[in-house]
Amino acid sequence: MVKQERARRTREKVLDAAAEEFAVQGYSRATLHAVAARTGMTKGALYGHFASKEVLASALLARYHEVWEEMLLTRDTPGVAARTALESLVLDLARRLKADIRLRAALRLATDCPSLTRGLPDVYRDVQRDLVELVRRAQQEGGMPPHPPELVAQLLLTAMHGALHVSFGSAGCSNASAWEAVWRLLLDALAGDSQALPGEQGAEGRAHG
Template sequence: MEGTHMATQERARRTREKVLTAAAEVFAAQGYDRATLTAVAERIGMTKGALYGHFPSKRSLAGALIDESRLAWTSLRAAHDAPGADAGDVLEGVVMGFVGRLRTDVRLRATVRLATDCPVLARVLYDVLAEACGTLTELVRRAQRDSGFPPYPPRLVAHLLMIVMYGLLQAPAGCAGDPGTSGEDPVWRLLFTVLSGGQAPGTVRGENEVVSGP
């Protein structure tokens, strides 16, 4: 009996995950207002009635995705903020981890679209973004105190990081730069070099050519 119950729970969990992914794809493509539960259900071959058993409304679906974005920040910090870790490395690890998630996780990307066109959940979204900004502000302060980051206003630096993180998703193809041979994103490498007060590269390259130098 217990095994049957556990199997039922596992099926429900897998179905819920499929629904959230389908909802994220619909929200990302159509926006909150145009998205419908019917479109979400059809995407995974589910009846609308069955979908209601997991999420009773479009708002509840959007809310679940927003809650996941909050957990993304929490889990990234837990993964990088280990005892004894360099504060600057923690900041960069959390930011770059989130950037990587945005590129590969449609459910997280959907929250970017929701942030711009989901007024019914505006307060919840604001709280999530405020918490994320608060996390980054604290990490910037630590990097300034322990890792020699320049004394720029921490909250301003946090805002800048968030603007670039979310803004690059909206940039036209090719404008965000491509990872170099080391796998690093040149836009982020430049930004962190400047923010950390490090020495910028002595040459500037474009189209694989040196276009200027010291």
């Protein structure tokens, strides 16, 4: 049991190190040597847990798919409006991507190297498909304007991918309220909401005064 637990901890350590490497370097530039260096292991020891770079990447992609399926099942439930489920999913995934290096790495792997999904669910395609379906249902329920659902889903995924590489405000990405505000602004704009942001109403009044 002690040996199994040690092996499990080592495997988790390698996955974290690989995620750091893939998230920064992408699949093509990441190397097992760099992953081993991040863990303090030899390449030989690393091979004892993962036989190749592709196996490492596949493990991260498989976990991303599991997380997405779990999120979808717990948020898109009977009686919940499609727009509510869509917003909850997008905001939660954005938060998780910000906090979880493994998910960030998996997103980059799924978008940069789709050939890795051979024998695995296509993570990017499945997430895009589910977002398209939620947008379409939200439009049918009257919760969103009739923008092409495929374009809305693509915009959300593009923004999610790009947001990982920028800072919001002087506090940077650690500013959770700024991160949330950016996503709320995008979702409200896509939904056609015209409510003024905090401070805008006063500024508009001054402009007309």
